[in-house]
Amino acid sequence: MATQVPVRAKGRPRSAVADSAIDTAALELFAEEGFQRFSVEAVAARAGVGRATIYRRFANREELLAHAMQQLDADVRVIPEPGDYWQILTKLLDDIRESSLDSLKSRIMIRVLSEGARYPQLRSMVVERVIRPRQARLRAVLVRGISQGQLRSDLDMEATIALLIGPMVWLKMLGLTPEAGAASTSSIVAALRTGLAPASHL
Protein backbone atom coordinates (compact mmCIF):
# COMPACT_ATOMS: atom_id res chain seq x y z
CA MET A 1 0.00 0.00 0.00
CA ALA A 2 1.44 3.33 -1.01
CA THR A 3 1.17 6.10 1.48
CA GLN A 4 -1.46 7.83 -0.63
CA VAL A 5 -1.06 11.08 1.23
CA PRO A 6 -3.79 13.37 -0.07
CA VAL A 7 -1.31 15.75 -1.60
CA ARG A 8 -2.77 19.19 -1.38
CA ALA A 9 -2.92 20.55 -4.88
CA LYS A 10 -1.43 23.86 -5.57
CA GLY A 11 -4.05 26.37 -6.52
CA ARG A 12 -7.41 27.26 -5.07
CA PRO A 13 -9.11 24.16 -3.72
CA ARG A 14 -12.49 23.06 -4.88
CA SER A 15 -15.33 24.38 -2.84
CA ALA A 16 -16.92 21.81 -0.58
CA VAL A 17 -19.91 24.11 -0.40
CA ALA A 18 -20.33 23.86 -4.15
CA ASP A 19 -19.89 20.10 -3.94
CA SER A 20 -22.80 19.56 -1.64
CA ALA A 21 -24.91 22.29 -3.22
CA ILE A 22 -24.58 20.47 -6.54
CA ASP A 23 -25.46 17.11 -5.03
CA THR A 24 -28.46 18.48 -3.21
CA ALA A 25 -29.73 20.42 -6.18
CA ALA A 26 -29.32 17.41 -8.43
CA LEU A 27 -31.23 15.07 -6.13
CA GLU A 28 -34.04 17.53 -5.52
CA LEU A 29 -34.37 18.45 -9.14
CA PHE A 30 -34.46 14.84 -10.23
CA ALA A 31 -36.98 13.96 -7.57
CA GLU A 32 -39.21 16.85 -8.59
CA GLU A 33 -38.81 16.93 -12.34
CA GLY A 34 -37.55 13.53 -13.38
CA PHE A 35 -35.24 12.71 -16.23
CA GLN A 36 -36.84 15.09 -18.66
CA ARG A 37 -36.00 18.42 -17.13
CA PHE A 38 -32.91 17.21 -15.39
CA SER A 39 -30.32 19.36 -17.11
CA VAL A 40 -26.92 20.62 -16.10
CA GLU A 41 -28.24 24.11 -16.61
CA ALA A 42 -31.09 23.60 -14.19
CA VAL A 43 -28.89 21.97 -11.58
CA ALA A 44 -26.37 24.79 -11.81
CA ALA A 45 -29.05 27.42 -11.49
CA ARG A 46 -30.64 25.67 -8.52
CA ALA A 47 -27.31 25.18 -6.81
CA GLY A 48 -26.34 28.79 -7.39
CA VAL A 49 -23.26 27.67 -9.23
CA GLY A 50 -21.72 28.29 -12.62
CA ARG A 51 -22.06 25.59 -15.21
CA ALA A 52 -18.31 25.40 -15.52
CA THR A 53 -18.14 24.42 -11.87
CA ILE A 54 -20.22 21.37 -12.66
CA TYR A 55 -18.38 20.48 -15.84
CA ARG A 56 -15.12 20.74 -13.92
CA ARG A 57 -16.39 17.85 -11.78
CA PHE A 58 -18.43 15.75 -14.18
CA ALA A 59 -18.06 15.04 -17.84
CA ASN A 60 -21.77 14.99 -18.54
CA ARG A 61 -25.13 14.90 -16.90
CA GLU A 62 -25.15 11.14 -16.49
CA GLU A 63 -22.08 11.28 -14.30
CA LEU A 64 -23.57 14.17 -12.39
CA LEU A 65 -26.73 12.28 -11.65
CA ALA A 66 -24.90 9.08 -10.78
CA HIS A 67 -22.67 10.89 -8.31
CA ALA A 68 -25.63 12.60 -6.70
CA MET A 69 -27.32 9.25 -6.27
CA GLN A 70 -24.30 7.97 -4.42
CA GLN A 71 -25.06 10.58 -1.80
CA LEU A 72 -28.36 8.91 -1.03
CA ASP A 73 -27.90 7.96 2.55
CA ALA A 74 -28.28 4.26 2.98
CA ASP A 75 -28.97 4.83 6.65
CA VAL A 76 -31.32 2.30 8.10
CA ARG A 77 -32.64 2.96 11.53
CA VAL A 78 -32.39 0.41 14.27
CA ILE A 79 -35.12 -2.09 14.66
CA PRO A 80 -37.81 -0.64 16.92
CA GLU A 81 -38.38 -1.49 20.57
CA PRO A 82 -39.48 -4.91 21.68
CA GLY A 83 -43.11 -5.70 22.24
CA ASP A 84 -45.79 -7.55 20.36
CA TYR A 85 -44.34 -9.06 17.20
CA TRP A 86 -47.04 -7.70 14.96
CA GLN A 87 -46.59 -4.26 16.43
CA ILE A 88 -42.91 -4.45 15.59
CA LEU A 89 -43.71 -5.46 12.07
CA THR A 90 -46.16 -2.61 11.75
CA LYS A 91 -43.63 -0.13 13.08
CA LEU A 92 -41.11 -1.42 10.61
CA LEU A 93 -43.48 -0.87 7.71
CA ASP A 94 -44.27 2.58 9.02
CA ASP A 95 -40.58 3.37 9.05
CA ILE A 96 -40.16 2.05 5.52
CA ARG A 97 -43.05 4.15 4.39
CA GLU A 98 -41.58 7.23 6.03
CA SER A 99 -37.96 6.73 5.13
CA SER A 100 -38.28 5.55 1.59
CA LEU A 101 -41.79 6.01 0.33
CA ASP A 102 -42.16 9.63 1.28
CA SER A 103 -40.61 12.70 -0.18
CA LEU A 104 -37.32 12.70 -1.97
CA LYS A 105 -36.13 9.14 -1.83
CA SER A 106 -39.53 7.82 -2.77
CA ARG A 107 -39.80 9.83 -5.94
CA ILE A 108 -36.26 9.05 -6.97
CA MET A 109 -36.81 5.36 -6.40
CA ILE A 110 -40.07 5.22 -8.29
CA ARG A 111 -38.75 7.26 -11.18
CA VAL A 112 -35.68 5.11 -11.59
CA LEU A 113 -37.53 1.83 -11.20
CA SER A 114 -40.20 2.89 -13.65
CA GLU A 115 -37.54 3.34 -16.30
CA GLY A 116 -36.96 -0.36 -16.21
CA ALA A 117 -33.64 -1.43 -17.66
CA ARG A 118 -32.93 1.84 -19.44
CA TYR A 119 -30.49 3.11 -16.81
CA PRO A 120 -29.00 -0.02 -15.26
CA GLN A 121 -26.36 1.93 -13.38
CA LEU A 122 -28.79 4.25 -11.66
CA ARG A 123 -31.13 1.37 -11.08
CA SER A 124 -28.58 -0.72 -9.26
CA MET A 125 -27.62 2.29 -7.16
CA VAL A 126 -31.18 2.75 -5.99
CA VAL A 127 -31.58 -0.94 -5.37
CA GLU A 128 -28.39 -1.13 -3.35
CA ARG A 129 -28.70 2.08 -1.39
CA VAL A 130 -32.42 2.33 -0.76
CA ILE A 131 -34.17 -0.94 -1.36
CA ARG A 132 -31.69 -3.60 -0.34
CA PRO A 133 -30.85 -2.36 3.18
CA ARG A 134 -34.51 -1.96 4.03
CA GLN A 135 -35.42 -5.34 2.66
CA ALA A 136 -32.59 -6.89 4.64
CA ARG A 137 -33.93 -5.38 7.83
CA LEU A 138 -37.41 -6.57 7.02
CA ARG A 139 -36.11 -10.00 6.18
CA ALA A 140 -34.41 -10.25 9.54
CA VAL A 141 -37.66 -9.53 11.31
CA LEU A 142 -39.44 -12.12 9.22
CA VAL A 143 -36.80 -14.73 9.95
CA ARG A 144 -37.13 -14.00 13.64
CA GLY A 145 -40.88 -14.34 13.35
CA ILE A 146 -40.50 -17.75 11.84
CA SER A 147 -38.04 -18.96 14.44
CA GLN A 148 -40.23 -17.62 17.22
CA GLY A 149 -43.36 -19.18 15.80
CA GLN A 150 -45.32 -16.06 14.92
CA LEU A 151 -44.98 -16.77 11.21
CA ARG A 152 -45.54 -19.92 9.26
CA SER A 153 -42.33 -21.73 8.63
CA ASP A 154 -42.97 -22.31 4.95
CA LEU A 155 -43.09 -18.66 3.96
CA ASP A 156 -41.11 -17.60 0.93
CA MET A 157 -39.10 -14.52 1.83
CA GLU A 158 -39.28 -12.68 -1.47
CA ALA A 159 -42.97 -13.26 -1.81
CA THR A 160 -43.70 -12.22 1.76
CA ILE A 161 -41.68 -9.05 1.39
CA ALA A 162 -43.59 -8.27 -1.77
CA LEU A 163 -46.85 -8.83 0.08
CA LEU A 164 -45.82 -6.30 2.71
CA ILE A 165 -44.18 -3.67 0.50
CA GLY A 166 -46.21 -3.96 -2.68
CA PRO A 167 -49.53 -2.65 -1.38
CA MET A 168 -47.88 0.45 0.08
CA VAL A 169 -46.08 1.20 -3.16
CA TRP A 170 -49.18 0.62 -5.22
CA LEU A 171 -51.29 2.94 -3.09
CA LYS A 172 -48.51 5.46 -3.28
CA MET A 173 -48.48 5.31 -7.06
CA LEU A 174 -52.22 5.72 -7.19
CA GLY A 175 -51.81 8.87 -5.15
CA LEU A 176 -53.83 7.54 -2.29
CA THR A 177 -52.52 8.63 1.08
CA PRO A 178 -54.01 6.04 3.33
CA GLU A 179 -52.84 7.59 6.55
CA ALA A 180 -56.26 7.74 8.07
CA GLY A 181 -57.75 5.12 5.81
CA ALA A 182 -58.20 1.43 5.82
CA ALA A 183 -54.97 0.79 3.97
CA SER A 184 -52.76 1.87 6.82
CA THR A 185 -49.76 -0.23 7.66
CA SER A 186 -51.60 -1.70 10.62
CA SER A 187 -54.51 -2.79 8.46
CA ILE A 188 -52.10 -4.31 5.94
CA VAL A 189 -50.40 -6.25 8.68
CA ALA A 190 -53.70 -7.27 10.20
CA ALA A 191 -55.07 -8.53 6.90
CA LEU A 192 -51.90 -10.44 6.13
CA ARG A 193 -51.76 -11.88 9.61
CA THR A 194 -55.03 -13.69 9.63
CA GLY A 195 -55.76 -13.79 5.94
CA LEU A 196 -58.75 -12.84 3.87
CA ALA A 197 -60.77 -15.93 4.55
CA PRO A 198 -63.02 -16.04 7.59
CA ALA A 199 -61.86 -18.24 10.41
CA SER A 200 -64.68 -20.67 9.80
CA HIS A 201 -63.27 -21.49 6.41
CA LEU A 202 -59.89 -22.56 7.61
Next chain:
Amino acid sequence: MATQVPVRAKGRPRSAVADSAIDTAALELFAEEGFQRFSVEAVAARAGVGRATIYRRFANREELLAHAMQQLDADVRVIPEPGDYWQILTKLLDDIRESSLDSLKSRIMIRVLSEGARYPQLRSMVVERVIRPRQARLRAVLVRGISQGQLRSDLDMEATIALLIGPMVWLKMLGLTPEAGAASTSSIVAALRTGLAPASHL
Protein backbone atom coordinates in the same frame (compact mmCIF):
# COMPACT_ATOMS: atom_id res chain seq x y z
CA MET B 1 -81.28 15.87 -33.29
CA ALA B 2 -79.87 17.16 -36.54
CA THR B 3 -79.27 14.66 -39.27
CA GLN B 4 -75.50 14.88 -38.71
CA VAL B 5 -74.77 13.23 -42.01
CA PRO B 6 -71.00 12.70 -42.07
CA VAL B 7 -70.54 15.10 -44.95
CA ARG B 8 -67.68 13.87 -47.05
CA ALA B 9 -65.22 16.71 -47.39
CA LYS B 10 -64.06 17.70 -50.78
CA GLY B 11 -60.39 16.93 -51.21
CA ARG B 12 -58.32 13.90 -50.53
CA PRO B 13 -59.45 12.22 -47.36
CA ARG B 14 -57.15 11.63 -44.47
CA SER B 15 -55.42 8.32 -44.53
CA ALA B 16 -56.78 5.85 -42.03
CA VAL B 17 -53.57 3.94 -42.44
CA ALA B 18 -51.62 6.96 -41.29
CA ASP B 19 -54.06 7.40 -38.42
CA SER B 20 -53.42 4.02 -36.92
CA ALA B 21 -49.73 4.02 -37.81
CA ILE B 22 -49.35 7.23 -35.80
CA ASP B 23 -51.26 5.86 -32.83
CA THR B 24 -49.33 2.64 -32.80
CA ALA B 25 -45.97 4.32 -33.19
CA ALA B 26 -46.81 6.79 -30.42
CA LEU B 27 -47.83 4.11 -27.95
CA GLU B 28 -44.87 1.89 -28.69
CA LEU B 29 -42.40 4.72 -28.59
CA PHE B 30 -43.75 6.02 -25.31
CA ALA B 31 -43.75 2.56 -23.78
CA GLU B 32 -40.17 1.97 -24.86
CA GLU B 33 -38.59 5.37 -24.40
CA GLY B 34 -40.78 7.26 -21.99
CA PHE B 35 -41.45 10.96 -21.91
CA GLN B 36 -37.88 11.94 -22.63
CA ARG B 37 -37.44 10.73 -26.13
CA PHE B 38 -41.09 10.94 -27.05
CA SER B 39 -40.95 13.50 -29.82
CA VAL B 40 -43.13 14.22 -32.79
CA GLU B 41 -40.12 13.66 -34.95
CA ALA B 42 -39.51 10.20 -33.57
CA VAL B 43 -43.17 9.23 -33.85
CA ALA B 44 -43.30 10.39 -37.45
CA ALA B 45 -40.16 8.50 -38.33
CA ARG B 46 -41.39 5.34 -36.65
CA ALA B 47 -44.80 5.60 -38.28
CA GLY B 48 -43.26 6.21 -41.68
CA VAL B 49 -45.14 9.45 -41.97
CA GLY B 50 -44.27 13.05 -42.60
CA ARG B 51 -44.26 15.37 -39.64
CA ALA B 52 -46.83 17.56 -41.33
CA THR B 53 -49.20 14.62 -41.31
CA ILE B 54 -49.02 14.57 -37.55
CA TYR B 55 -49.28 18.29 -37.12
CA ARG B 56 -52.31 18.28 -39.37
CA ARG B 57 -54.00 16.11 -36.74
CA PHE B 58 -52.56 17.35 -33.47
CA ALA B 59 -51.44 20.75 -32.33
CA ASN B 60 -48.55 19.48 -30.25
CA ARG B 61 -47.04 16.40 -28.79
CA GLU B 62 -49.22 16.46 -25.70
CA GLU B 63 -52.34 16.12 -27.85
CA LEU B 64 -50.66 13.42 -29.88
CA LEU B 65 -49.81 11.41 -26.82
CA ALA B 66 -53.21 11.94 -25.25
CA HIS B 67 -54.98 10.75 -28.40
CA ALA B 68 -52.78 7.69 -28.62
CA MET B 69 -53.62 6.86 -25.02
CA GLN B 70 -57.28 6.95 -25.89
CA GLN B 71 -56.62 4.04 -28.19
CA LEU B 72 -55.62 1.91 -25.24
CA ASP B 73 -58.21 -0.76 -25.39
CA ALA B 74 -60.17 -0.83 -22.21
CA ASP B 75 -61.24 -4.32 -23.06
CA VAL B 76 -61.78 -6.43 -20.03
CA ARG B 77 -62.27 -10.10 -20.59
CA VAL B 78 -65.14 -11.93 -19.12
CA ILE B 79 -64.80 -13.42 -15.73
CA PRO B 80 -63.37 -16.90 -16.07
CA GLU B 81 -65.27 -20.14 -15.74
CA PRO B 82 -66.87 -21.20 -12.50
CA GLY B 83 -65.08 -23.42 -10.08
CA ASP B 84 -63.33 -23.03 -6.79
CA TYR B 85 -63.55 -19.44 -5.64
CA TRP B 86 -59.84 -19.12 -4.96
CA GLN B 87 -59.06 -20.54 -8.36
CA ILE B 88 -61.26 -17.90 -9.93
CA LEU B 89 -59.46 -15.22 -7.97
CA THR B 90 -56.12 -16.61 -9.05
CA LYS B 91 -57.21 -16.71 -12.69
CA LEU B 92 -58.36 -13.14 -12.40
CA LEU B 93 -55.00 -12.01 -11.10
CA ASP B 94 -53.28 -13.94 -13.85
CA ASP B 95 -55.38 -12.15 -16.38
CA ILE B 96 -54.60 -8.79 -14.82
CA ARG B 97 -50.94 -9.60 -14.88
CA GLU B 98 -51.13 -10.59 -18.52
CA SER B 99 -53.41 -7.90 -19.79
CA SER B 100 -52.04 -4.92 -17.95
CA LEU B 101 -48.78 -5.76 -16.28
CA ASP B 102 -47.06 -7.17 -19.30
CA SER B 103 -45.59 -5.47 -22.28
CA LEU B 104 -46.96 -2.25 -23.65
CA LYS B 105 -49.77 -1.33 -21.31
CA SER B 106 -47.69 -2.12 -18.29
CA ARG B 107 -44.88 0.19 -19.18
CA ILE B 108 -47.21 2.98 -20.15
CA MET B 109 -49.11 2.65 -16.91
CA ILE B 110 -46.03 2.57 -14.73
CA ARG B 111 -44.42 5.46 -16.54
CA VAL B 112 -47.47 7.65 -16.27
CA LEU B 113 -48.20 6.78 -12.66
CA SER B 114 -44.60 7.34 -11.66
CA GLU B 115 -44.87 10.90 -12.89
CA GLY B 116 -47.32 11.57 -10.12
CA ALA B 117 -49.41 14.67 -10.66
CA ARG B 118 -47.25 16.12 -13.42
CA TYR B 119 -49.54 14.99 -16.23
CA PRO B 120 -53.01 14.83 -14.70
CA GLN B 121 -54.71 14.34 -18.05
CA LEU B 122 -52.64 11.35 -19.08
CA ARG B 123 -52.85 10.02 -15.59
CA SER B 124 -56.62 10.03 -15.50
CA MET B 125 -56.69 8.38 -18.91
CA VAL B 126 -54.59 5.50 -17.70
CA VAL B 127 -56.60 5.22 -14.54
CA GLU B 128 -59.89 5.18 -16.42
CA ARG B 129 -58.92 2.97 -19.32
CA VAL B 130 -56.55 0.49 -17.73
CA ILE B 131 -56.83 0.49 -13.99
CA ARG B 132 -60.45 1.24 -13.24
CA PRO B 133 -62.12 -1.43 -15.40
CA ARG B 134 -59.84 -4.12 -14.04
CA GLN B 135 -60.32 -3.02 -10.48
CA ALA B 136 -64.07 -3.01 -11.00
CA ARG B 137 -63.97 -6.58 -12.20
CA LEU B 138 -61.81 -7.57 -9.26
CA ARG B 139 -64.09 -5.74 -6.88
CA ALA B 140 -67.08 -7.63 -8.18
CA VAL B 141 -65.37 -10.92 -7.50
CA LEU B 142 -64.48 -9.76 -4.01
CA VAL B 143 -68.03 -8.67 -3.29
CA ARG B 144 -69.28 -12.03 -4.46
CA GLY B 145 -66.76 -13.71 -2.21
CA ILE B 146 -68.07 -11.81 0.76
CA SER B 147 -71.69 -12.56 0.01
CA GLN B 148 -70.87 -16.22 -0.54
CA GLY B 149 -68.86 -16.47 2.63
CA GLN B 150 -65.43 -17.14 1.19
CA LEU B 151 -64.17 -13.76 2.32
CA ARG B 152 -64.46 -12.03 5.64
CA SER B 153 -67.30 -9.57 5.65
CA ASP B 154 -65.32 -6.75 7.19
CA LEU B 155 -62.81 -6.42 4.36
CA ASP B 156 -62.06 -2.98 3.05
CA MET B 157 -62.27 -3.05 -0.72
CA GLU B 158 -59.50 -0.60 -1.54
CA ALA B 159 -57.13 -2.18 0.91
CA THR B 160 -57.87 -5.68 -0.30
CA ILE B 161 -57.39 -4.72 -3.91
CA ALA B 162 -54.07 -3.15 -2.99
CA LEU B 163 -53.07 -6.36 -1.24
CA LEU B 164 -53.76 -8.33 -4.39
CA ILE B 165 -52.38 -5.94 -7.00
CA GLY B 166 -49.55 -4.29 -5.11
CA PRO B 167 -47.24 -7.28 -4.79
CA MET B 168 -47.46 -8.02 -8.50
CA VAL B 169 -46.69 -4.44 -9.41
CA TRP B 170 -43.82 -4.26 -6.99
CA LEU B 171 -42.23 -7.44 -8.28
CA LYS B 172 -42.70 -6.12 -11.78
CA MET B 173 -40.90 -2.89 -10.92
CA LEU B 174 -38.06 -4.80 -9.37
CA GLY B 175 -37.74 -6.68 -12.61
CA LEU B 176 -38.47 -10.01 -11.03
CA THR B 177 -40.47 -12.31 -13.23
CA PRO B 178 -41.95 -14.67 -10.69
CA GLU B 179 -43.65 -16.94 -13.16
CA ALA B 180 -42.08 -20.10 -11.90
CA GLY B 181 -41.20 -18.69 -8.51
CA ALA B 182 -42.79 -18.44 -5.17
CA ALA B 183 -44.39 -15.10 -5.95
CA SER B 184 -46.78 -16.46 -8.51
CA THR B 185 -50.37 -15.34 -8.41
CA SER B 186 -51.39 -18.59 -6.83
CA SER B 187 -48.90 -18.16 -4.00
CA ILE B 188 -50.07 -14.59 -3.47
CA VAL B 189 -53.63 -15.76 -3.24
CA ALA B 190 -52.68 -18.64 -1.01
CA ALA B 191 -50.76 -16.45 1.39
CA LEU B 192 -53.54 -13.89 1.51
CA ARG B 193 -56.15 -16.56 1.99
CA THR B 194 -54.88 -18.06 5.15
CA GLY B 195 -52.58 -15.34 6.33
CA LEU B 196 -48.98 -15.31 7.42
CA ALA B 197 -49.56 -16.55 10.92
CA PRO B 198 -49.67 -20.28 11.56
CA ALA B 199 -53.06 -21.68 12.30
CA SER B 200 -52.11 -22.38 15.88
CA HIS B 201 -51.73 -18.68 16.52
CA LEU B 202 -55.19 -17.70 15.49
Next chain:
DNA sequence: GTAATTCGATACGTGAATGTATCGTAATTA
Protein backbone atom coordinates in the same frame (compact mmCIF):
# COMPACT_ATOMS: atom_id res chain seq x y z
C1' DG C 1 -61.45 18.79 -66.07
C1' DT C 2 -61.19 21.90 -61.82
C1' DA C 3 -60.91 22.89 -57.11
C1' DA C 4 -59.84 21.21 -52.72
C1' DT C 5 -57.44 18.57 -49.53
C1' DT C 6 -53.87 15.20 -47.89
C1' DC C 7 -49.71 12.96 -48.73
C1' DG C 8 -44.36 12.59 -47.64
C1' DA C 9 -40.56 15.56 -47.80
C1' DT C 10 -38.16 19.32 -46.64
C1' DA C 11 -36.87 24.21 -45.59
C1' DC C 12 -37.30 27.75 -42.14
C1' DG C 13 -36.75 30.29 -37.82
C1' DT C 14 -36.92 29.56 -32.69
C1' DG C 15 -35.63 28.01 -28.30
C1' DA C 16 -33.28 25.01 -25.08
C1' DA C 17 -29.49 22.41 -23.71
C1' DT C 18 -25.12 20.52 -24.91
C1' DG C 19 -19.98 20.69 -23.99
C1' DT C 20 -15.87 23.95 -24.65
C1' DA C 21 -13.46 28.16 -23.93
C1' DT C 22 -12.38 32.51 -21.89
C1' DC C 23 -13.13 36.36 -18.80
C1' DG C 24 -11.78 38.85 -14.28
C1' DT C 25 -11.77 37.58 -9.42
C1' DA C 26 -10.74 34.72 -5.34
C1' DA C 27 -8.04 31.40 -2.77
C1' DT C 28 -4.09 28.74 -1.95
C1' DT C 29 0.97 27.11 -2.21
C1' DA C 30 5.69 27.96 -2.67
Next chain:
DNA sequence: TAATTACGATACATTCACGTATCGAATTAC
Protein backbone atom coordinates in the same frame (compact mmCIF):
# COMPACT_ATOMS: atom_id res chain seq x y z
C1' DT D 1 5.24 38.17 -4.73
C1' DA D 2 4.46 34.73 -8.31
C1' DA D 3 2.30 30.66 -9.92
C1' DT D 4 -1.60 27.93 -9.92
C1' DT D 5 -6.16 26.48 -9.63
C1' DA D 6 -11.28 27.21 -8.77
C1' DC D 7 -14.89 30.47 -8.83
C1' DG D 8 -19.30 32.59 -11.28
C1' DA D 9 -20.40 34.45 -15.57
C1' DT D 10 -20.84 34.35 -20.15
C1' DA D 11 -19.77 33.68 -25.13
C1' DC D 12 -19.51 30.22 -28.60
C1' DA D 13 -20.70 26.62 -31.92
C1' DT D 14 -23.46 22.48 -32.12
C1' DT D 15 -27.36 19.63 -31.78
C1' DC D 16 -32.11 18.59 -31.36
C1' DA D 17 -36.88 19.17 -31.39
C1' DC D 18 -40.25 22.53 -31.90
C1' DG D 19 -44.18 24.39 -34.79
C1' DT D 20 -45.01 26.67 -39.45
C1' DA D 21 -44.81 26.83 -44.29
C1' DT D 22 -44.21 25.22 -48.94
C1' DC D 23 -43.31 21.75 -52.48
C1' DG D 24 -45.00 18.46 -56.26
C1' DA D 25 -47.74 14.27 -56.35
C1' DA D 26 -51.98 11.85 -55.12
C1' DT D 27 -56.87 11.53 -54.26
C1' DT D 28 -61.45 13.00 -53.97
C1' DA D 29 -66.05 15.91 -54.91
C1' DC D 30 -68.26 18.54 -58.14
